[in-house]
Structure formats: structure tokens, C-alpha cells
Amino acid sequence: MMSNLIKKVGGGLALAMYSMLAQAEYALNLPQPATEIARQIFDLHTITMWIIVGIAVVVYGAMFWSILKHRKSVGHKAANFHHNTMVEIVWTTIPLLILIVMAYPATKSVLAMRDTSNPDMTVKITGYQWKWEYDYQQDGFKFMSVLSTPREQLENYNGKSDKGENYLLEVDNPMVVPVGKKVRVLLTASDVIHAWWVPEFGIKQDAIPGFIKDSWFKADKAGIYRGQCAELCGKDHGYMPIVVEVKEQADYDKWLAEQKTKAAAASKDAGKVYELAELKSMGEKVYAANCAGCHQAKGEGMPPVFPALDGSKMVNGPKQAQIDIVMNGKAGTAMPAFGNQMSDTDIAAVITYTRNAWSNKAGDVTQSSEIKALRK
């Protein structure tokens, strides 16, 4: 155990040293900015650091000089001064002046980053435990964005670490925006506070349940930009990344058209009646993406925080109660309201699946029309 640890630590140190040398460009600073605001932040940070370096040279210079020269062991005799009004006034006013100089550009940047007026487009972003929803309200479609790193990569108890390049920073459906357009984001959350953060854009805004806050960004260049939820939001806080794909206008228009067709197709399908097997297999996917985080892959849950669905009294009882908790959630617990997160078909599918998966054998089918009837 111990020798293993020592090996690991020693190996780790060696590895760290090696990769320091190998990687010429090491991340010691803020990421390369991809928006005007991020550039201002980068520059502000640089200026501040240079001022600090200047002050540090004086402070540490004086400190080390006196440590070296004014010690008893080199025979230095103690002076007896303990007061000097002039000096004290000087070292109070100089820092004050420096701070005023720093405050000026900072104020300008604050005003710029808070100016959300005249956007080219607006996207509403909602944080859920633990995924993001992007709602293109003007274009009439929305989608969920969930971590797409496979579970096996996360839980490497056997010490294997065959992790992908974008480990923990990849999602199934990224947010997509056009390059060079001012995108206003409206942020809110449905359960707890999250924070939407893309470092290269210099944007971080808390998503607060019950409130809508706005912010904006305008990307300079097409590309893929990655960030993470920045406010502790429970168990899987580390697993709700943000990916923004910035496309050229033409590509964006193409993507937009595709999304609109998909949305139209889905609403046409809405009233369709499915077989049990069909619904079950659709429900399995819905379950894996939306429920397994809490109730676990095999419905075993993590009692007492997250109840098991496998063998649950409610799931094996009349379906009304179960449909109700899935659609409306349960206040004061982590169980979210899925009513306005998921389509009728998805809800019907996941209800059917959970009632007929594992050891649950309700045998009944829930159709999307039943869910639709419950929405008024």
C-alpha cells in the first residue's frame, strides 16, 4: 500500500516534470481570448499583474535586504525609530493613486460587459441538475445538452485512464451560434443555482431558479469553445460542461434549417400511438440521459437520497402518481419537474420503460396522448 503510494507519487513527480519540459506552451495564464470582452479581461489581468510585480519587487526587495543585512548574527545593531509621519502618508497615498489608475479601465470594461442592448439574437439557457437546455425561442426549438463522455472513462477504479481528448468537456448537443454576431443569453435554472461559463468568451453568469439574468458574447472566430458549470450544484456538478460551436453564417443557417425541420417532424409525430416494445426502447434512452444520474443505471438509486425505482411501490402502483411526480417533480427534494423539459412522447416513453424494466412488471403502456391531456 505504502510502497505503492510512494511509487505513484514518485512517478507522478517525474511525469509532471517531464510534461512541463515537453509542453513548451504551458497553461500559466488565462486562455487565449475569443471575444472583445475576454480580450479586455486578459489585458486588465496583465496590467494588474505588472503593477503587482512592481510592488512585489519593492516589498520583497526591502524584506530580503533587511533579512540579510539587519540581523544580529552579522553584528547589526538595532535602531530605535518607531514613527515617521511623512513616510506613513507617502505609503498610504501611493497605493491609493495606483488603485485609482487601475479602477479606470476596470470600470470601462464593466460597463461594456454589462451592455446587453441591441443583440443580433437571443438564446434562453436553463440549468438543470446536471445538464443545460438551449432554447432558441425566436426559432421555435430547444434541446438538452448533456455530458457525452462515457461512464467507463469516469470510473477508472482499475487505474486505467484511456480518456478522450475532451474528457469531461464534451456534450451530445452543443450550443450553436453564428460568428461575429452579438448573442444575448438569458440565464435561469429550474432546480438549484448553476453558472454558465465559457472562459474564452469572458462570460460567466449564475443561472438562478426563478430569475432571469442576461449577459452576452460575440465570438471573433468560428470554432469550438468549452466551459463548465461554475457553481456547485450537487452530486454531478463536475459533469455539466458547456460546449459552444461557433459557425460561419452560412453553416449556421444550414444548422438552423435542420433544427427547424426536426422540430416540425417531432410535433407531427406527437399524437402517434406506440407499441410497448417501441416505447420501452425509446424510454431506455430517455432514462439514461435524464434519470440515471440520480436513480442509477439499473434503477437501484442511492437510498436514502435518491430512491430506487426498481421495485418501488409507486412505480409498481397506479401510474397516475408516477406520471405526476415525473411531470411536476417534488418540492424540497432533488426530484426535478420534467413536465416542461421533455416532450409528451419522451415522458410517456420513460414512464413505460420504468414500469416495465428491471424487476418492475406493470405491463401497461402510457401513450403521449395521456401526457398531453394532463397539460392544460
Add this chain to the structure above:
Amino acid sequence: MEAVHEHGHDHHPSGLMRWVTTTNHKDIGTLYLWFSLIMFFFAGSLALGIRAELFQPGLQFLQPHTFNQLTTMHGLIMVFGAIMPAFVGFANWQVPLMIGAPDMALPRMNNWSFWLLPVAAILLIVSFFVPGGAAAGGWTMYPPLFIQGGISGDMTILAVHILGISSIMGSINIITTIMNMRAPGMTYMKMPLFVWTWFITAYLLVAVMPVLAGAVTMLLTDRHFDTHFFNAAGGGDPVMFQHIFWFFGHPEVYIMILPAFGIVSTIIPTFARKPLFGYASMVYATASIAILSFIVWAHHMYSVGMPTAAQLFFMYATMLIAVPTGVKVFNWLATMWQGAMTFETPMLFAVGFVALFTIGGFTGVVLAIVPVDIQLQDTYYVVAHFHYVLVSGSLFALFAGAYYWLPKWTGHMYNEAMGKWHFWLSVIGFNITFFPQHFLGLAGMPRRIPDYALQFADFNMISSVGGFIFGTTQLLFLIVVIKCIRGGASAGNKPWEGADTLEWTIPSPAPYHTFATPPVVK
């Protein structure tokens, strides 16, 4: 000094009952110090759990929910169980000795304020074993997340209440003692700086602990009685909790650093053999910091989307705090300047404090600037920043004070060689742990995550190695303390050549009762 044995008639109980019933400021100080040391090791081992998990990407030892419990409880216990009680322990021992008082003004309340602490500690530790585990919503307890938790949430709230009551009683005692029991001739502006800083800290505590109590009570009623203070669906506002919490939380930061300033301002003049530079400006700087600490709270929450004008106000106010803090650092430097310094362990820790706390001060200025903070809020940069002010700040000052006064408390000199090892290994381990975290934060690693993207792997590994060096080094301190209590060279009344406060006029170890007749201060 005056004969101790004339008090032979007040028979105090022995054994365990001595400690349970004691009203003696020295006994109670000792209890506080041992309690905080135990809590320090407990919360420290939680931190080692965190660093073990973060040694490599992927989940190795802890599930995410357990990881969140560790970060939450590490923070809560270090703040409320280790750092704060340790400073109260110093106040109990040293305030009466430094102002020439026979004891604290309210000795029975003193006993009670200590004995509340173990109750709170037991609640917090037991909460790990209740269904659902310990609180996992962060030491800041933000709703709605905190409201989701299990029964441990209620235990945590109760513990915070108890700790708050204890702190308030302790502070009332300190204020009363300082106001009423100073030796004849000791005017306010002759008080040692340690006494001054605690005087101001005690006022801060009395002002803000009730605010925290209010905030957690609202959490409790939100959890159980549907009051919806922090629930938008019921007309409340989750951000209101953050405002209330940080109205307590920012002064709390200074509660943990002002007494540290006091200790360092006592030790540096002693070992520089030169009076403290700018005594009056030190007092005024402490008071200004305390007052300003009430109007900067929202700099912990720049990203909630408050009005632009509010962001600007809190930015300017926060930057302003750098001025009195800078004055303090300059004063310590001017005290060292032209001195005749020696570097025994207390001085090493005090100079280490000045050097490293200053780094925390610098990053504080970086974080004060709203646009930069938007980038760095809730990242490892913040983690690095507050560990530079709380570990190389508060904790180093506590070590400095412990080495400085151990001879007075035990009558023995500690082992100087081991003290120096403790210092150097701590400095090295600390910097290996926390310096790379600045880079992690800049590169974009959020705090409070159990696993991270591959680009953060190297610095996390280095940081974990440093964490284990720092953590194990602290066992050395325990050994030094135990050895020092057991024996060692006799300390004499005054082992430090340059010391000039009243505690050095009495024998070592300090007799059970001191200053029965007050000394006269010229």
C-alpha cells in the same frame, strides 16, 4: 511576583472535573487550543482525502457525493472548529496576561462558551454517519442546493448556531475584560497590538454572528416549514441568502486575520529588538479594515447578475481595503528594517506570514477587479487566494504565536531544531500545494469538482504531492508541543531578549493565578 499559595484555600477539583468545571482563563485557553488542534487534524485529513482524489483524473477513491461532503466539511470545520477557536484560545491565555488582569471578566460564561464547542463538533462529525451523509452543499450553504440535503443539513445548522452562541459569548467576555480590567496606567493606546486586534475582532463577531444565525435559521424554516425565504416560487430569492451570508462572511474573513495581525505585530518587534513601527497607524489600519469589511460583501458574488452600479461600488470598496492592509505590511517591514534580527521559530513563522500573506493580498486585488473576477470566480484561483490568506496567513500566525508563548505556558523551551524543520517543510509543502492552483484557476478549472479535464492533470498532481507533504509535516508540530509540555530547557521569566509585554514579568510556567494585585504600567 505575588505569592501564588495564598490561594491554597480555593480547592479546585482534579482530574477530568478540573477541566469540566474550570473557570480559570489559562485552563480554558488550553482547552480551546487542544480542541482546535484536534479539529485541525480532522479537517486536514478531509483535505487529504480531497487531494488524494484529485491526484489523477478519473474517480479513484471517492464518489462525487462523498467528495462534496469532504469539501463542505473541510471548510466548515477549519473555519469554525480550528482557526476561530484557536484564536479564542490565544485570547483566553494572553489577553489577561498582557493587560495585567487576574482573569477574564466573566469566568463562568467563559467555561460555557468553551464547552459548547465539543457539542457542535460532535454534531458535525456524527453527521457523516447519518443517512445521506454529511452536508454536501459547500461551506457557504447556498440554497436551494442546501435545502435538498438530508438530516445532516439540520445537524449542520444546529452546530452553526451553537458555534455562533459560543463565539458571541467569548467575544462579550473579551470586550468586557479589555474595557474593565486593564492594569492601572494601561490606557487604550498603550495596549499591546494583540489586545487591540482582538478587541476589534470581538466587536466584529458580536456584529455578524447573529446575522449568520439568522441566515441559517431561515434555511431551517425553508427546509421544514415552507417559509420560502429563498424560494422564488414562493416569492423569495435564493440570492438574498448570499447577501446575508456574505454580510457575515466577509467580516468573518477579517475575524480570522486581525488577531493574526496582532500576533505578528507582537513577534516581529521582539525578534527585531526594535519597537513596532507606527503603532498608532496599526491601530487605525485595523479599525479601518474592520469598518470597510462591512461594505464589501458582494465581491464574493459578482457573477449573480447584480446591478452594474452595485458591482462598481463593491469593486471600489474592495480595492480600498488594500490600502490599510498595505500599511500593515509596510509597518512590519519598517519594524524589521535596521533591526537586529534573530530567526527563532516564532520569527520564522512571522516573517513567513508577511511574505506569503502578501501574495494572498495581491491576488485579492486581482479578484477585486470585477471583469477579472468574472473569469476567476469559483475557480481554483480563488481556492489558492484564500489558502494564502488563511493558511500562510492565519495558520502561520497561530504557529508563530504557539512557538512564542509555549515557553510561558509550559515553562519549557520547545525543541528549536524541530520547530525550524516544521517551518521549512510547511513553507515548502504549502507552496507546492497552493501556488500551482493559481495556474489551474487561470486555465479554467472550477473549484469543488471531483474530477477534471486532462489539461489540469499535471498541476493537480503537483498540488496533491504538496498537500501530503504539508499535511504530514503538521504531525511534527504535535510532537514539538507534547515534548515541550513533558520537559525541556527551563524557560525562565523571559526567554526572548526583545520581549516587553507584561506576561514576561511573571514566572514560567505562568502560575495558576496571576496579577492578583495589578501591575502598574508607566
